Amino acid sequence: MFERFHQYAAPMHFHRLSRKLSPWLFGISAVLFVAGLVGGLILAPADYQQGESFRIIYVHVPSAWLSMFCYMVMASAGAAGLIWKVKMGDIMARACAPLGASFTFVALATGSLWGKPMWGTWWVWDARLTSELILLFLYLGYIALQSAIEDRRAAARAGAVLAVVGVVNIPIIHYSVEWWSTLHQGATVTKFDKPSIDVSMLIPLLLMALAFQVFFFASLLVRARCEILEFEQHTAWVRDYLRGRHKA
Amino acid sequence: MSALAAAACVLHRDLQRARRRLGDLAQPLVFFTVVVFVFPIAIGPNAEVLRNLLPAILWVSALLALVLTLPEVFAADYADGSLELLILSPHPLPLLVLAKALAQWITGVLPLIAMSALLGGVLGLDFSTWVAVELGLLLGTPVLCLVGCLASALAVGVRGGPLLLALITLPLYIPVLIFGTSAARNASLALPVDAEMLFLAGLSVLALTLTPFGIAAALRARLA
Numbered sequence: 001m002f003e004r005f006h007q008y009a010a011p012m013h014f015h016r017l018s019r020k021l022s023p024w025l026f027g028i029s030a031v032l033f034v035a036g037l038v039g040g041l042i043l044a045p046a047d048y049q050q051g052e053s054f055r056i057i058y059v060h061v062p063s064a065w066l067s068m069f070c071y072m073v074m075a076s077a078g079a080a081g082l083i084w085k086v087k088m089g090d091i092m093a094r095a096c097a098p099l100g101a102s103f104t105f106v107a108l109a110t111g112s113l114w115g116k117p118m119w120g121t122w123w124v125w126d127a128r129l130t131s132e133l134i135l136l137f138l139y140l141g142y143i144a145l146q147s148a149i150e151d152r153r154a155a156a157r158a159g160a161v162l163a164v165v166g167v168v169n170i171p172i173i174h175y176s177v178e179w180w181s182t183l184h185q186g187a188t189v190t191k192f193d194k195p196s197i198d199v200s201m202l203i204p205l206l207l208m209a210l211a212f213q214v215f216f217f218a219s220l221l222v223r224a225r226c227e228i229l230e231f232e233q234h235t236a237w238v239r240d241y242l243r244g245r246h247k248a
Numbered sequence: 249m250s251a252l253a254a255a256a257c258v259l260h261r262d263l264q265r266a267r268r269r270l271g272d273l274a275q276p277l278v279f280f281t282v283v284v285f286v287f288p289i290a291i292g293p294n295a296e297v298l299r300n301l302l303p304a305i306l307w308v309s310a311l312l313a314l315v316l317t318l319p320e321v322f323a324a325d326y327a328d329g330s331l332e333l334l335i336l337s338p339h340p341l342p343l344l345v346l347a348k349a350l351a352q353w354i355t356g357v358l359p360l361i362a363m364s365a366l367l368g369g370v371l372g373l374d375f376s377t378w379v380a381v382e383l384g385l386l387l388g389t390p391v392l393c394l395v396g397c398l399a400s401a402l403a404v405g406v407r408g409g410p411l412l413l414a415l416i417t418l419p420l421y422i423p424v425l426i427f428g429t430s431a432a433r434n435a436s437l438a439l440p441v442d443a444e445m446l447f448l449a450g451l452s453v454l455a456l457t458l459t460p461f462g463i464a465a466a467l468r469a470r471l472a
Binding site: 138145168 | 395399418422426430470
């Protein structure tokens, strides 16, 4: 009975729950985005050193945070799918990967845009940048493996193993890259030891971080809904649901 | 039959299969040699520059040659069904796949290290750098081989072959590459290399203890 609940009913209920929740979440994130952007781009004062360019942190920092958070969600969901055979775990892990890759890419791209006026180059071989780039490669490897395996269940399980391996490796990669970059160039560009940030700049940043977080969950729900329909395409409820939509 | 005896059987079988198809073993070696010689052509015949770059060239070429052999690790066993028998056997699967990884290291990686020793000597690495490169490869390649076998198990029976495996494994190989090449750089500056060697050995021990379980889980996930 319990097994049945996990195996079959959960995705259906989740689908219904997700349809109710995601518009609300999108709405909340839109409000937070407006508040954060107004606070960050208009109300917050310009930085005494970096001028107006610092304002990119309101996109850059939240996406960098989310790029890592998303990997943890992906790996935990995958592990849940692998260990307890929770179907929703497989589905969530699959839905996470493209989102995480996008956040990682946004973090890298905005960092690069900021680096041009600040450091004078698009790219430096700094430890954090390199780790973030490797994270992007980890996401791309996961996506490639997912798309190479035809069967969805098998693909999800293989992806979960890879994500867990990635989680074990991320600290090793992070510290080895730090070792590597300190050997290479010492503290030439990484002297930005977190400057204490003023409250007028911090509040918009936190609002933006929250907005990104809610946006992530909202889009995760939408993506998960598509995955559910594809996973469960041969079940009766999906057929009924799609037929109902078709009529409406 | 005890579990260890079963693992020894797996090892013996893989070694014997490799011995009967020596031509297949030569291919990665030839590839490795060609890649090592392609770099100087691109860089230009400046002996000083090349000597500085040679350790990195040897490491990267070995990495690429190793990745190219990965699809073969489980391919034959998957094709003839013996992989299912391994999974169904009463012996612990992690031990059996460890034997397979060991066989892969002996047949696929050890010849590469020997070739890199030869090429490093011929192309004029000084002795201490040469030692650092070879020792680094000896200590670091078990990690590469085990993680590679894990990726190979994940992608068993999948189209995409070496490209997919390169995409999966190369990001995971970065720590080993960092420690290996930084040891060689230190050695060329007459600095100690103990720390890097200990890191490589530590990573190998970590990989030896964890990845067999990962490989077993991956095979079960793909075939069960």
